[in-house]
Amino acid sequence: MSTGAAAAVAATAVTGLAGEPAVAQEPEVLAVDFADRTGDFRGGATGTLYGFGDEGAPTQSLINGAHITNTSQKAPYGTQHPSGDAIKVEDGFFAKNGEDMYIYVQDYYPDWSYNGGRRPGDTRTYNLEDGTYTEGGNGVWDYLEVVEFVAEAVATDSDRPEDYVFIPFNEPDGGNWYPDWANQKDQFLGDWQASYEKIQEVWERHDLGHARIGGPGDTRWQPQRSADILEFAKANDSLPDIFIWHELGINNLGTYRQNFADYRELEASLGLDPIPVNITEYGMLRDMSVPGQLIQWFTMFEDTKVDAQTAYWNYAGNLSDNTARPNGANAGWWMFKWYGDLDGSETVRVTPPTPGGVDTLQGIGAVDEANRKATVLWGGTDNDVALDLSGLDPAIFGDTVDVEIRENAHTGAEGLAGTPRVIAAYDGVALENGQLQLDVATYDRYAGYQLVITPDQTRDVEAAAAAQPWQDSIEAEDMNLTAATVYTQDPQASGGWQFLASGGQDVGSFNQVGSRAEWNVEVPHDGTYRLQVIGGAPGVPGRHALFVDDESAGTVQYAADLALNANSRWKYRGSAEVLVDLTAGSHTLSIRSSADGTTKLPNSDITLDKVSLTSVEEGEPTQYPASGFRLEDGASLTWNGNTRGGAAISGDGRADLYATAIETGYYDLAVDWASTGASSVEVTVNGVPVTEVSASGKGKWRSTSTVYLNEGINEIELRSPNGAVVQSLTTIRNRGADDAAVSVEAEDMTLHGQASVTNLADSTGTNASGSSFVGWIGNGTANTVEIARDGFDAAGDYDLTVYYANAETSGQHDYNPQVVDRLLQVSEGGEQVGHAYFRYTYSWNSFSQRTIPVTLSTADQSLTLGNTSAWAPDIDRVVIAPRVIGDATTARR
Template sequence: MAATLPAAGSAAAADPQRLTVDLAASEGPVMLGANGALYGLSDDGVPSDAALAPLKVTSISQKPEGGAQHPNGDALTVSKSFFRNGGGEINVMMQDIYAKWPYEDLGIDDYLPKVDRIAKEVAADPNSDRFVYIPFNEPDQIWYKLGVSDQAQYEANRDRFFKDWKTVYERIRAIDPDARIAGPNEAAYHTRLLRDFLAFAKRENVLPQVMTWHELGSGSLRDFQAHYDEYRSLEREAGIAPLKINIDEYANRRDLSVPGQLVQWVSMFERNKVYANAAYWDAAGNLSGHVVRSNIPNGGWWFFRWYAGLTGDTVKVTPPQADTIDTLQGLASLDTSRRQAQVLLGGSAGDSDVVVKNVSRSVFGRTVTATVAEAAWSGYEGQHATPRILSRTKVKVADDGTVTVPLRGMHKMSAYRIVLTPAGTGSPSPAAVPWSASYEAEDAAITDGKVYTQGTVGNANGYAASGTKDVGSLNTATSKVAFTVTVPKDGTYDLAILYGNQSGRPATQQLSVDGGTPATVTYPSTENWTYRAKNDVGVELSAGTHTLTLAKGDAEVTLDRIDLTARTGVPSAQYEATLADISGTPSYDYSSSAGVGTGALVLRSGDKAVFDVYAPRDGYFTVVPQATAPVRLALHGETVTTTPGKPLRLYLVAGNNRVALTARHAAVRSLDVSGNGSTTGTLSYEAASAALAGGAELVDSPYASAGSYIGSLGNGPGSTAEFTVDAPRSGRHVLVVHYAHNDRRDNGHAYNTDIMSRTATIKVGDGTPVTATFKNTWSTDDYWTLGVPVDLKKGSNTVTFGNTSAWAPNIDRIELGRVVG
């Protein structure tokens, strides 16, 4: 999926686009305002702490406690995990107390008691100062119809809204005198209303502390800058000091999860220093489509991880075409204390030159290392490994202070990161970029299937699809899609299939090479046919041209694209220490560019570096800190000291793992991780081995690993499942629960799934029970995993699952792996 290879001197058939970065033109401190989400959290643990913390989310929008609009995502409930993971503030969507969409209009007298209850609950919270009240949502369309063209009718509707705004505003302030209130929160930017609103709110002393409106259509990529500029002029016209702005809903389905689309939105918001929350179109709890399951990154997550890694000041970026839909855009930062410059860009295919101006020799020296990586689109529910490094090159700073980094063969749906650091002596390890190629399903030979067009500029709320098309209706016995592929040499290739499966259970297709014996490919369920996921399988191919056929198996599967990548050995990744999250006051040493090329991070007592380490599955991986002295490594609540270069065998959970390093005094260059997720040495127990009580029962299922799962668990204090596990050694373990459930509550929202989570208490021996949250798996026959750290003693231990007040998830089996294997 990452075929782009930037290299000095690359030739292009046409003149490349040029994106210019001026390191001398500061736009102010990096704000990270554009990383928010509407209903980004659904429960404590969905998304996981490890998926949430790295993004440094500055704001989210959630419903009030007990709100009927959705079954979860209550602001006070999710605040615990949000604040625990460094979150900024929470917007309370007060009208989401209502069940219907659009909200049922029962009059202001019905709404005011609800306002009172919400304000009292928020004001009583110990973190009340970190909540923002949003009294009205899209009043231009809901209740007040402020978008009417008839001026007299508009004024009547406007005056009704203004009267209610003042009433609700004063009601909130009477209960919570320090309340911050946001509005008017229209569905789009409207000059007419905003001019009138600012004048009214100033006159009546009910001015919001945060100005909000929505930017949802593709046209916002063209128009937002003009909206922002005009709004600031309206403030000046009204004699109002600049208010904080939160675009508390932005982007459509075709944008979410797509790095190349997201960079266009984020760059314009960060440039103008406004906050922004991505919209909620489908499922709560995945940060608006950027977290797979609860803990697994997709391409969009990695883009936001890069965004969260910007430090210092943002600097001016001049794209080839400003304020133009679906074009190359970017943002950049300069941190002189760390001696780093970073550029994030994307949104266009083809070739580009990134020209970085005013590269200070006092900061960077005469030569820099340019490190380029790609975050590709992997679907909404498709896992994305650590972004591949495409190149590490030492580049001389030109006499005029410029550095040019060429990018060739960019992918439209990808985002790219360029990091510039002082080069020092030595040479960085060359980037190992395996051969890769992509093939669109709509361009393949299709039998008994149909090509559909998905998200486009004209249909922005359609789902994203590679090339804007996919192949569906593969629902007859003869349905198949045959791809003609050409590979350069004999060997094993990783085949990534972007697909959708709305059958309600695992679905299969038959994969054959050149008409040979087919192999069964099994696809886990997805939200719908177009909520794209990614399935990874391996195929053996000889050099030359082949036909890869995916034929219908036991159910319909939608196909979007396949990617073939040459397998070059055991999967591995190097995580640069100088780009890790830090606390304390570590220093940055660029005297040598060996290894990852970005120098070394010098840790002393009191310093800490935290790495985000991806694992494709639960299991053991080899972890090697490249350090000059012993370091202490912390993972899953376990701490281990290792000597320089010594491999550690550590248990990682599927998805993201937060690995912390500390030291008395050590220069750390990178954290190197390799492996396939070995289960050697783990303990595994099937559902049938558990002792069941209180109505919990063993249920036969062909989809369970050993033919049965534990069902009807919980919903009462006596309903439990107790596993007896035999630990060869005492210590910290990860308990991996294979589970399924498909709880939903239909609120009648055509564009929301309203999925629900289940919880279970887990008790080891006589220890204190812990509560774990299990996200909906889209189907009762699809088993996901959740890892929970536990402590086991040597010998026999009991692990008991239950839930006294609600149903626990169905449990297929459990595994336990000691953190340090």
């Protein structure tokens, strides 16, 4: 970089969540050579084991945004888990990015280890019509009947059987039937052959061609077992279509590459062409939801071009702890999303300081030539990082480039993460021989980073970065503490069986009347700020008091977090948000266990990890530039004229983006676009068309619509049948528009049948509004709640946001809560107009929110909420909001 360019870079750096940089350390060098291509981007490392619960758990926006290409789910009609049946979730999985649906055939059994850990014999006779059985043998191995039933179910019930992969055996070397290879090898090989042939027989019966089968599925890389299996399978025409094993330990970050090389060498020694690989379980508890850990796994699997699935350590339906709340992103989700954004690129050579190291700086680089964009993702170090970038071809990027760097800091498993902020923006930086050097401050080893390089854009990247809302943060251990203890969370302790803390430490033992954590912070202007506290409320909702300059300023209300065992209790952290009005200048913010100084607030023994403060006075405008869009079906970035860096969309072309709403409510969606004549841009939010903005002629435009967004991630799709170039979309919170929504407390609804009100004691710490809710809804048509059409007495499109609790589990497991997703159905005048499954909330006293889109056809017919077949979630309140209010406006810019 030239001296002038370096000066420009320094002048335009933006302070991010990290605030002031820590004591200077020697940066670690991450070298990226964009001219050394390593192959097409595979993108398979964001697979997940049991990441899907029931329809909508996780929500479609979370699934699509995370770019999940492969998942392993339980067998159709299996009993291993209450949810996650492959066929029931296939529509959501395949909606956009899903490619391969794996099923664990042994999940037909309810217990772990399967069948008590013992290989079944011939003691049952199965009914292959419905999978039931009677005691007593019939001359057919029991499991072979299970295999046939499961294969038949996929062949006949799935809409996409050709996209399934059968895994007949899961961890057979562990506690599942064949651990003693010396004495059980022949048994396994015979059983593999029988299962393989049975699946192929079913496929042939239905004229489906060749069924794909994966295996062996060992708990770890097993050289001798693998050699024996491959040699046998080659000789008997039963080679797996996907070779499978697991990589689960901390040290696997250092050993996987050699394991993979050994596997490829084994194939070659047997005269086999390379077989695709899927590492169907990887990572430990400590890795989930943590960007700086996930990127290390992603890097290994992308470098070796294999698919891989995050392990299942807790419960189904949350992408292996990489989502927050029913529809929210944690920082891990954003790492999934960034990785998925590389689809369509070529990866490039990245050289970290310690290739193949454990808990070290690692990264992925990629070039998208068609869109003239280069990306680097990295993380895993506490040191600052010096990016040594080379091979930036002038034919692609020109002589000057725009650069944006975003930071994605750890927010806990259930902590809401906003859209990662730009921490540095460089406009028009001159390249020297295709090279660029950049120093980037690191928040901590658990944070992840994204660098995007493009040719010089029309959009001013420096101005966009400077326009971000003010934000500051502090680690809880750095606050002024009273009657509280700082705990170190060693990332390599307990074999990785724990969740990690931002900065490596958290604050606990917050269990005395005088417990408090205080932060001296200076804010830039008068106005409203959002305080977010990342902390763990173990198994029950809880509260802290907030004081500003020793004056009471409200309550910090926490929802319950997972507290299944010592691995998660106090460490499975969520977030609590509260708005506070502050004047410009210095203030002391105090989080306390007591509001009156004499009694503790209910369930106030909550761990604290990190606290942040964000200005929301201006509506917290968040810009999503075209350089971050996912461009589909012919849409592409354009580099001509006065719309350089915009997304050109026309015909079937589409641009997708994933916008954060930290709170549910109305937002102004401002689309900056251009047209060469009369044209329009169609906007779809969360799968539902919401508005069409238009212009009558040539020009550059800003079109604004006021749209209801859901807490968490909102998928926004942009289309333009006649053609447009979209530069960016900006979301701006319009809190004043929330008056258009109607909130109805459940206890004020008309109750039918067994539906009844429960009043919760203040000692529960509940976050239910008014400390009341209605339960015993559903389980038949009689038990319902009814909402009169007061305040929303017009036909049209609405969003129903239901505040609910669901802590139902079914069955037992050694270390997983067997959660049940509860269905809620919405009817208008007796006709069903919407439904959704509602995921686990950890406690019956802890309430989350889930939004159901509905189209109402009348102005006066009441709404009825229930579940005709099983119990519905308990309901605290329902907010009914018109999806769009007012008319869209378009003005020249």
